Amino acid sequence: MGVRNWLKGKIFEWWGVREVMGIKINFKFDLNKYLEDRRKIKLDQLKNICPHGRIIDIKGNRIAFESLFASPVGTRQWGCSQCGCVVDHEDDVNRINERYKDNPSIILKKQERFIKKAKKLKLL
Numbered sequence: 009m010g011v012r013n014w015l016k017g018k019i020f021e022w023w024g025v026r027e028v029m030g031i032k033i034n035f036k037f038d039l040n041k042y043l044e045d046r047r048k049i050k051l052d053q054l055k056n057i058c059p060h061g062r063i064i065d066i067k068g069n070r071i072a073f074e075s076l077f078a079s080p081v082g083t084r085q086w087g088c089s090q091c092g093c094v095v096d097h098e099d100d101v102n103r104i105n106e107r108y109k110d111n112p113s114i115i116l117k118k119q120e121r122f123i124k125k126a127k128k129l130k131l132l
């Protein structure tokens with residue numbers, strides 16, 4: 009009997025055979041699902057950062073803003089062409105766009121963050 013077996017014997021003696029045999033570790037870790045879930049969370053975060061629109065022109069103190077929301081024919085929903093965020097009603101689109109009226113610089117800040125994050129996720 010080798011030292012290993014002897015040690016095993018001692019351990020079994022110590023814990024009681026049944027207890028040792030009873031420890032069963034059943035742990036399945038799905039790495040792909042984990043990564044996919046994490047990616048989904050990050051994609052959702054992306055939707056929060058996305059400005060859902062862009063500044064297309066600045067003339068003096070006038071800023072032209074273009075919403076990235078579009079409503080496909082036959083649906084009432086609106087989707088952002090940049091981040092894939094979907095809202096149920098045009099009112100939601102208007103509410104989002106209204107927010108920028110007082111502070112258009114938010115659009116640029118958000119877009120900058122969006123690009124950074126999207127690059128990290130290898131979407132760009």
Ligand SMILES: [Zn+2]
Pocket residue numbers: 055058059060061076088089090091092093
């Ligand atoms: Zn968006």
